[in-house]
Amino acid sequence: MKVGFIGLGIMGRPMCKNVLKAGYDVVAFDMNKAALDDVVAAGAKAAGSAKEVGANCDVLITMLPNSPHVKAVLFNENGAAEGLKAGTTVIDMSSINPVESQSIAAKLAETGVELLDAPVSGGEPKAIDGTISVMVGGKEEIFNKYYDLMKTMAGSVVRVGNVGAGNTTKLANQMIVALNIAALSEAFVLCEKAGVDPQLVFDAIKGGLAGSTVMNAKAPMMISRNFEPGFRIELHIKDLQNALDTSHSINASLPLTAQVMEIMQALKIDGREKKDHAAILNYYEKINNVTVGEKK
Numbered sequence: 001m002k003v004g005f006i007g008l009g010i011m012g013r014p015m016c017k018n019v020l021k022a023g024y025d026v027v028a029f030d031m032n033k034a035a036l037d038d039v040v041a042a043g044a045k046a047a048g049s050a051k052e053v054g055a056n057c058d059v060l061i062t063m064l065p066n067s068p069h070v071k072a073v074l075f076n077e078n079g080a081a082e083g084l085k086a087g088t089t090v091i092d093m094s095s096i097n098p099v100e101s102q103s104i105a106a107k108l109a110e111t112g113v114e115l116l117d118a119p120v121s122g123g124e125p126k127a128i129d130g131t132i133s134v135m136v137g138g139k140e141e142i143f144n145k146y147y148d149l150m151k152t153m154a155g156s157v158v159r160v161g162n163v164g165a166g167n168t169t170k171l172a173n174q175m176i177v178a179l180n181i182a183a184l185s186e187a188f189v190l191c192e193k194a195g196v197d198p199q200l201v202f203d204a205i206k207g208g209l210a211g212s213t214v215m216n217a218k219a220p221m222m223i224s225r226n227f228e229p230g231f232r233i234e235l236h237i238k239d240l241q242n243a244l245d246t247s248h249s250i251n252a253s254l255p256l257t258a259q260v261m262e263i264m265q266a267l268k269i270d271g272r273e274k275k276d277h278a279a280i281l282n283y284y285e286k287i288n289n290v291t292v293g294e295k296k
Contacts, residue, residue: 001059002058003019003024003025004026004056004080005019006063006080007030007061007094009030009032011123014124015093015132017039018153020042020043020044025045027057050076053083054088055082056083058089059091063093067097074104084113089115089146090114090116091149095119095242101115101166105164116138116146117136118135120153121170122155123231132153133154133158135173136150136158137159137164138159138166174236175243178236178277181218181280182263185222185283185284187201188219189281192290198219202220202223222292225292227282230278231276232276233272233274233280234274237265240260240264260280
């Protein structure tokens with residue numbers, strides 16, 4: 001099986017390397033020459049265009065920032081779709097609007113190409129060690145055909161429905177993460193204002209009902225005042241915008257998501273969009289005139 005890979009960013013590059021480690025033949029393309037050279041050194045073949053990748057693979061993996069980039073890579077002049085043959089499959093692992101995933105799938109189907117929308121969760125560390133979570137939308141037989149390929153990059157790969165379901169699941173994930181971080185920030189500000197040590201609060205509650213993977217990951221960052229990414233606020237803004245756009249298109253109301261989105265927009269205005277989303281705490285600190293954790 002020949003695998004095409006387009007999109008060698010902070011997530012795509014280590015994911016591509018894990019596919020190579022599993023023994024697959026990979027042809028890759030990216031506008032970033034240094035990233036492309038890196039995966040070539042790991043065993044990939046370099047292509048000169050997205051079209052060339054499409055013409056030389058049985059399955060194409062894309063890992064790109066947002067839906068406009070996916071559509072451009074596939075459908076612009078010299079795009080991958082010009083090279084893809086009927087019977088091939090695109091596995092789009094980008095986090096995009098699920099309505100756009102369905103639109104892309106319909107356009108690919110016109111030429112006999114299948115689509116799995118398969119966004120990931122876990123961030124760069126899990127991309128490097130091959131333990132990301134993949135949530136997949138698409139036909140069951142196509143999912144089964146490429147399960148082993150996706151598993152080379154992941155700790156878990158779960159089909160959640162038809163095309164669009166993968167990205168809907170990813171949006172739900174991002175909503176829950178954002179709201180958890182905001183709730184944790186509010187709680188820590190309350191503790192700080194009340195003169196109670198947030199570290200001791202964290203130690204006391206992390207094993208109870210309030211405890212979560214989000215809390216375990218982000219509370220230590222908040223307390224030590226480490227806001228280096230991680231997962232950048234600007235990327236979480238993108239995901240929440242996709243969630244809100246999707247909700248409006250299907251007549252769903254997401255009031256808490258909208259509120260956290262505005263908190264992140266305020267942080268962006270303050271120039272903190274490149275910081276980890278744990279920096280949601282900084283918004284609450286600012287409006288409460290308090291600093292949580294170690295004082296620097």
